[in-house]
Amino acid sequence: MxxxxxxxxxxxxxxxxxxxxxxxxxxxxxxxxxxxxxxxEHDTFLEESPTTIEFLRDLVPSGKALAAYGKSLFPCISWLPSYNLHWLAGDVVAGITIGAIVVPQGMAYAILANLEPQYGLYSAFVGPVIYWLFATSKDITIGPVAVMSTLVGNVVNEVRLVHPDYPAHVIASALSIIAGCIITAIGLFRCGWIVDLISSPHSQPS
Structure with a gap:
């Protein structure tokens, strides 16, 4: 009908x-x-069942996605072309101020880590020089801190009890490389949310 x-x-x-x-x-x-x-009355569209190969192919990022990911690893790419003399003047003042603080601070942290003072200068210098390529920070210096230096000093003492022939700076350098590889992997795989699981001293009840 x-x-x-x-x-x-x-x-x-x-x-x-x-x-x-x-x-x-x-x-x-x-x-x-x-x-x-x-x-x-006409040809109808029949959708075929997806296959495993098609699912895996969809997971592979495109060239545009890889380029965006690479750009996100270096935020300086977005602001470096617009850098000007006004910013340079501010950075020079900030660099002199940071240097006046970091030099004695780095030497003190090296002593806490049972190392010679010059190794503290090496650690304090490399962080600020390289960090600007990967992130931005306007309020803090990137480098050793007192607690980390104390932990490194404890590790150096423990290792030298078993291997007294190893120099202290070699042990500290190996520990730094291991920690750096772990942090780099966390950054590349975007696992920074792990930091949210670490409780802050300010949030602990007194």
Whole structure:
């Protein structure tokens, strides 16, 4: 019955000069005693089941996504082209101020780590020089701290009890490389949320 009505409607539209737009997926419902059955007058779209290879292919990032990820690793790319003399003047003042603080501070931290004072200067110098390539920080200096220096000193003492032939600076350098590899992996895999699981001393009840 529905099919006859559809044909009658098309004939009437054609007689009245009405142009009908046929849908490529137009379905005509035909009723039978068992239930309703759909038949298509035109080719219908049949979606194939996804395969494992297609799923894995979708996980591979595109060239544009890789370029955006690489750019995110170096934030300096976005602001370095607009660097100006006004910023340079401020950076010079900040550098002199930081240097006046970091030099004696680094030497003191080296002594806490049971190292010679010059190794504290090496550690204090490399951090600020390289850190600006990967992030921005306007309020703090990147380098050793008192607690970390004390922990390194304890590790140096423990290792030298077992291996007295190893120099202290070699032990500290190996420890720094191991810690640096772990931190680099955390940064590359965007696992900075781990820091949220570390409780802050200010949040602990007194």
């Amino acid at each position: 529905t099919k006859k009505m559809a044909k009658a409607g098309r004939f009437l539209a054609k007689a009245l000069g009405i142009k009908l737009e046929d849908s490529p997926n137009f379905l005509v419902e035909t009723f039978h005693s068992e239930g309703s059955e759909f038949s298509a």
